[in-house]
Amino acid sequence: MGPNKFSREVITLTEFIIARQKDFPFAKGDLTSLLNDIAVAAKIVTREVRKAGLVDILGEVGAENIQGESQKKLDVYANEQFISALRHGGVACGVASEENDDFIGFDEQFYTGTTYVVAMDPLDGSSNIDVNVSIGTIFSIYRTLEPNRSASLEDFLQAGTELVAAGYVIYGSSTMLVYTTGRGVNGFTLDPSIGEFCLSHPDIKMPETGSIYSINEGNYKAFSEGVQHYLNWCKGIGEDAPEKPLTGRYIGSLVADFHRNLIKGGIYMYPPTKSAPKGKLRLLYECAPLAFIVEQAGGMATDGHRRIMEYTPRELHQRVPYFVGSKHLVEKAMEFLKQEAEAS
Ligand code: P6P
Secondary structure (H helix, E strand, O other): OOOOOOOOOOOEHHHHHHHHHOOOOOOOOHHHHHHHHHHHHHHHHHHHHHOOOOOOOOOEEEEEOOOOOEEEHHHHHHHHHHHHHHHHHOOEEEEEEOOOOOOEEOOOOOOOOOOEEEEEEEEEOHHHHHHOOOEEEEEEEEEOOOOOOOOOHHHHOOOHHHOOEEEEEEEOOOEEEEEEOOOOEEEEEEEOOOOEEEEEEOOOOOOOOOOEEEOOHHHHHHOOHHHHHHHHHHOOOOOOOOOOOOEEOOOOOHHHHHHHHHHHOOEEEEOOOOOOOOOOOEHHHHHHHHHHHHHHOOOEEEOOOOEHHHOOOOOOOOEOOEEEEOHHHHHHHHHHHHHHHHHO
């Protein structure tokens, strides 16, 4: 009798994480529990994102976050959901968030003195909420510098090379959770009918090159000559430019642009401008976690000169220029910026 036509090899995120736990001989299951706490919060946020256009959850709550950006209700809601899941999950002893000026240490009563802190952007790209464009959550997981005590600022100010795990959730045509613990990158798609993230993109590898470049071209005049020359190269302008120009795709939502480029190949850039000499994106909870993922998938992430993973943050909301994506495209950008530096 042939295979049961109804049998379907569905591997849930929980099953996958537990199975992978065996990769960590000394794992006590804390990281497994922490990743599941994040997944639960992502499901709750999904529910609200999916009905954002229907319920009076749009519009501005009136507050402003440290970035001076007006907070949308969904920003605040997502931030609260992730912080609550982490606090009550009992594994992390603190969280740093784009939406909070300082980090939040959890009272001893909630955590068993284990050894993780989480840095996150709870809802990146939230200016797109009102126009139904994909948005995302980005998270980093570090071990505390010492176990069994409350979180300290230094626990968050660690280089990307110290990351234990990193991932993102994209609330798009479907909700996906993509993460790495340093042993490859795997993507899970939420099946609302069973309320589970199911393995849909095993062992993601980023194409070594690609035909997409993502950047806010409105800032062209504010970019350095090296960036302008690279952009012209992408468009097929210049002696060694590609025969077929690349395609510009920029949705104004980092997670959405990053995810598309991860799957199809491409480069995302947020270079320095005169008004933002360090670029716009945050090292701790945007650039470093996505750098971990992209390197695990075979891509690159730099500030145009230096590997992002080697940066040690000086403060929680430090900005850094960002060039992330397919190896050959990032290397080409670095070539132009190196020529510019040598000529100056
Ligand atoms: P700009 C959203 O605010 C964000 O942080 C990223 O998600 C996005 O790629 C970028 O900023 C868009 O910034 O200056 O091009 O509008």
